[in-house]
Structure formats: C-alpha cells, structure tokens
Amino acid sequence: MNLEKIKSDIEAAVPGCNVQIVVNGSPSGQHSLLLERQHVFEIAKFLQDDSELHLDYCSNVTGVDWLDTETSEKVKVQRLVDGVEQEVEEIRKTRSPGYLEAVYHLYSMEKKHGPLVLRQRTENRTDQINLPSLTPIWRSAEFQEREIFDLYGIIFEGHPDLRRILMWDEFEDHPMRKDYIEPNDYEYEPTPHDAVLEKSMQH
C-alpha cells in the first residue's frame, strides 16, 4: 500500500486535516499514519467507504505507552570564568512529555489488501487521555478498545460499553503502563535470575 497516496487521498477527502507518516525504521518497514483527533472519525469513515481502499476489517487495536523523554545535548556558550570570557561546554536538557498511543491495523476483505496502520495519540499520560473511539465504524474494535482502556487507561469517547475487560471493576491501576507498580506478593522461586533474582533477594 502506498502511504503517500493514501495520505494525499485522505487530505483531499477530509479538508483541513493533517496526516503525518510515522516511519518505521526496522526491516519490516511497516510505516503508519498518525491522525489528529479532531478528524479521526471522518478519516476512518473515508477509509472504510472509499471504493478504492474499502478497509472493511479492523483486525487489531493495541496500545503503546511512551514515557516522558529527556534529551540532553552539549552546547558551547560564552561565559565569564574568573573575569575572563571563555567558551564553556554546557549540557542542556529538554523534556518532551510522554503520551499514550492507540494503534489500529486495518485490512480490506473485499480488495484483499492491508494492513494500513493508524495511530492516535493522547495529549499526555495523566489528565488528557481521551481519544475518539472507532468502534462505531469498525465493530471489531469494541473489545480491544476496552482492553486498552483496562490496561493503559485511554478513555475512548463514543465507545458503547467502556468497562474493564480483564481486571476487576474495582481495580484502579493500568498494568501495561510503564510506571505500573505491581503488588508485592512475590515469593521464593527455585531458579531466579536477572530481575527475578533481585526480587528474590528482597524476600
């Protein structure tokens, strides 16, 4: 599938939308389209209805947790040292906030092509974690969006039945988030190694 063409088709069909191509550098080269949340619904409708693409089947929806990242770079600055102006190296740190991501894999049963990979991102990982649900368009996304809600905590707006699906309703954490702290009910293990060995030393 030619992503450039799909991107321009989408931009022609849905005016005012901004679609980015997220490049996958691995040998599989499975690039994806990053969508803006304001236009996701119209874009999804277009992808499903378009006679050429006709992506009628959503095979997989999954979540990704991207932590806040801190990049540091060395910068040379002029600085007064002992009354003399010198060039000093300084490390400047930039923080970029993390986000949660929902990834959709779309296929066409009729045209026998796919997958087309769509991505949606939340604003951050804490309070702005809403995304529009695509269940009204692809019914098969229903349980998988519930699973993402359960394990990552993304709130899907427009989902018909957004409840936890794997953990119990009283559960408050989101286990697949990278900062999840699991309950300390660990016990002795006969052949521990690596991280397990560390844990087993504590007990």
Next chain:
Amino acid sequence: MDPELKNELSRQGIFTTTLEELYNWGRKSSVWPLTFGLACCAIEMIATTMARYDLARFGAEIFRPSPRQADLMIVAGTVTKKMAPQVVRLYNQMPEPKYVIAMGACAISGGPFKQGYNVLKGIDRYIPVDVHIPGCPPRPEALMDAFITLQKKIATQHLTGVDRPRHLNPDAPSEFIVPEFGAHDLEPPKNLKLWHITSNSSPKIPSTADNNEPGKD
C-alpha cells in the same frame, strides 16, 4: 486387632474389620469431584476421566456440577486473581468432608505466570490443599497417582483423637475467607491462617533440585 490373627482368620474365610476401616473404605471409594476446570490442566483432567485412563476404576467417575454434591475439588489450571474469590466460594459451598487436589504448576505456585500481577501464586493461599501435583500440565497418570495418594490419606484417617478429620471436629473451620477485589490486589492477599511461610524462611540461594519439588502430603 493383631494383624497376624487377622491374616490367619481371613485365610480361614473369616473377614474381620473395624468400623473405622469400613467407614474410610466407603469414603475413599466414592469420591465425587466437582466439575470445573480453569485452564489447560482441565483437558488432562477430562482425559483422565475418559475411556483410556478411566478414573471410574477408583470410584471417582461422577463429576458433580454442583458444589453441594461434591467432595473433591480438583483445581485444574491457572487461578487468576479475578477467579480466585469464585474458587474459594465454591470450596466454601462444598459440604464436609471435602478435599482439594491442586493440579499443575499454576495451581500450586502460579507456574509460568508466577511473575504476573494478575495470577494467584498458588491456591493454597486461600484454601487448604491435600495433594499437590507438579507438572505443566501433569499427565493423567499423575492425576491418578494424586488421587490414589488422596485415597491413602482418607484410609489412614482416625475417626477420634486430635488428628481426626476436619468434618468430625466441630471446632475445625470448614469455610475460609473469600478474598475481595481491592484497588491494587486481592484483599487480603493471602489467608494467614493457612499460609505459614514467612518471608525470612525461604532460602536466599537457589538450592539443589530435590528440595524444589513441591511436597506431597
């Protein structure tokens, strides 16, 4: 009664027994398991009951679909934390005398899912287990061996005295606390009246292989 005299009498065609032996023989020869499976071990449990392995030879062919009519619970498979309260509740609903076989690595310790946040690390945290079977999954022969072990256990129980079985001891508990779903884990995470392993008693260094085998009663 003197065992030699008993042998001599039986050679002469006179069968002698005690009430205790007769009672235990009746109990051990018709143990009715509860029909329920949790994961892949259940497939082996089903195979054990079918024609090839035929658990009916030991008097346990009637799997009851109601806990009220069952007296053996075979915990066959991974007990997730979401499922654990239901398993304990089913156990509590069984009438005495009742026995538990923990079948497979998951039921006895969490097995390959031991590190998981969502898996109970052994059903013996909430209910008393009579026989543990290691294996992933244990073969039908292993389940039959566990069953025979349980029958031997029943046969040697004394009906009076301090070591009498739980159903003849009015002070012994027959129901155990059902854990509740908490915000981060089950509440309580284990029943301390049943779970005696303290955190300091476990060896720090991996020991030799023969120490690692889960004990059988």
